[in-house]
Amino acid sequence: MNQAVKPAALAVDPAREAEYRAIRLPEDHPPVKAGRVGVLLMNLGTPEATDYWSMRAYLKEFLSDQRVIETSRWLWWPILNLIILQTRPKKKGRDYDTIWNHEKNEGPLKTITRAQAEQTMAALRDEFGDRISVDWAMRYGKPPVKDALEKLLAEGCDRILLVPLYPQYSAATSATACDKAFEALMQMRWQPSVRVAPPYHDDPVYIDALADSMQASLAKLDFEPDVILTSFHGVPKSYLMKGDPYHCQCAKTSRLLRERMGWSADRWKLTFQSRFGPEEWLQPYTDETVKGLAESGVKKIALVAPGFSADCLETLEELDGENREIFMEHGGEQFAYLPCLNDSTEGMRVIEHIVRRELQGWL
Ligand SMILES: C=CC1=C(C)c2cc3[nH]c(cc4nc(cc5[nH]c(cc1n2)c(C)c5CCC(=O)O)C(CCC(=O)O)=C4C)c(C)c3C=C
Ligand SMILES: [Fe+2]
Numbered sequence: 001m002n003q004a005v006k007p008a009a010l011a012v013d014p015a016r017e018a019e020y021r022a023i024r025l026p027e028d029h030p031p032v033k034a035g036r037v038g039v040l041l042m043n044l045g046t047p048e049a050t051d052y053w054s055m056r057a058y059l060k061e062f063l064s065d066q067r068v069i070e071t072s073r074w075l076w077w078p079i080l081n082l083i084i085l086q087t088r089p090k091k092k093g094r095d096y097d098t099i100w101n102h103e104k105n106e107g108p109l110k111t112i113t114r115a116q117a118e119q120t121m122a123a124l125r126d127e128f129g130d131r132i133s134v135d136w137a138m139r140y141g142k143p144p145v146k147d148a149l150e151k152l153l154a155e156g157c158d159r160i161l162l163v164p165l166y167p168q169y170s171a172a173t174s175a176t177a178c179d180k181a182f183e184a185l186m187q188m189r190w191q192p193s194v195r196v197a198p199p200y201h202d203d204p205v206y207i208d209a210l211a212d213s214m215q216a217s218l219a220k221l222d223f224e225p226d227v228i229l230t231s232f233h234g235v236p237k238s239y240l241m242k243g244d245p246y247h248c249q250c251a252k253t254s255r256l257l258r259e260r261m262g263w264s265a266d267r268w269k270l271t272f273q274s275r276f277g278p279e280e281w282l283q284p285y286t287d288e289t290v291k292g293l294a295e296s297g298v299k300k301i302a303l304v305a306p307g308f309s310a311d312c313l314e315t316l317e318e319l320d321g322e323n324r325e326i327f328m329e330h331g332g333e334q335f336a337y338l339p340c341l342n343d344s345t346e347g348m349r350v351i352e353h354i355v356r357r358e359l360q361g362w363l
């Protein structure tokens with residue numbers, strides 16, 4: 001174009017920089033930014049605050065997602081709006097109060113996901129400089145996936161790797177996070193090239209990191225557990241029957257971890273927590289198993305939640321709070337909750353490994 005007057009505004013990849021600088025754009029052409037690679041870590045989301053209205057907004061968005069609740073809309077709408085949203089926001093707000101990060105005034109899921117993104121960015125920038133940008137977003141609530149994608153594009157990322165932070169794939173988590181990203185991409189004239197990181201439930205780096213983290217936590221205890229429970233977030237059993245691979249992936253993670261830790265099968269259990277509503281969910285249920293173990297005379301247990309990449313309401317309040325109480329009330333004596341990988345050295349080893357592997361050929 002020879003009537004051009006303005007050079008391209010930003011291009012970080014040297015080859016692309018030269019390419020774009022060579023182009024002369026018309027005066028009224030928007031600035032062209034390209035040549036960088038973006039990484040977007042995506043997790044579930046958390047309420048903005050613990051008051052009734054903040055909790056209600058979060059639960060409404062979450063529980064209106066048809067990937068999460070597959071019940072037909074005409075049946076679900078009155079149940080959600082006339083029953084669940086009347087009482088659950090207040091009750092769950094009180095639960096969030098017990099785990100809230102008051103220093104940052106946010107849920108721990110947000111604090112930890114941000115730290116994971118910052119550490120990933122620092123590690124990758126060491127090697128690739130500002131050719132790479134890492135951001136984070138939440139499927140529900142803030143920061144939204146759309147904003148994060150637009151920010152990466154504005155920084156010149158024309159290739160973006162989406163990383164759902166769920167080791168085990170489920171339509172209710174990984175797929176809906178990607179849906180949200182694709183929904184935003186649908187509105188874009190110049191779409192970036194997109195890759196999606198696969199589930200990593202059986203990746204040796206993940207299994208090793210879990211084992212190292214668990215060994216370190218167990219070594220700090222003043223007792224050896226009789227039984228270890230690996231507790232995963234549940235989903236309705238019907239999702240498994242319709243073909244969701246989540247249950248199989250949880251079972252494989254639990255088995256690989258047990259083998260790697262060298263524990264016998266009779267002292268190691270796979271359970272599912274967070275049942276919601278009257279429908280049957282994946283079994284065995286964590287709370288019933290904990291109660292049954294205590295009643296059968298087991299005195300010392302440890303719980304770990306390998307399916308959560310960050311500690312959150314479901315681990316800190318439900319596992320370490322409610323299930324601890326159940327165990328002690330039914331005759332248990334020693335209870336330990338072993339933390340998630342979070343932004344620990346082991347946790348960052350996993351995220352960096354996945355990101356570096358999936359970026360091959362782009363950097
Ligand atoms: C009711 C349906 C739900 C399905 C199906 C479901 C699947 C699912 N969820 C996670 C991870 C998390 N869930 C969290 C909280 C949470 N989950 C549901 C409901 C379903 N989840 C609700 C209503 C809530 C909010 C709290 C409550 O009202 O009970 C969280 C914690 C978020 C936080 O802020 O700390 C996580 C993480 C997975 C992995 C999963 C299926 C694979
Ligand atoms: Fe959930």
Ligand SMILES: [Fe+2]
Pocket residue numbers: 274313314318
């Ligand atoms: Fe829960």
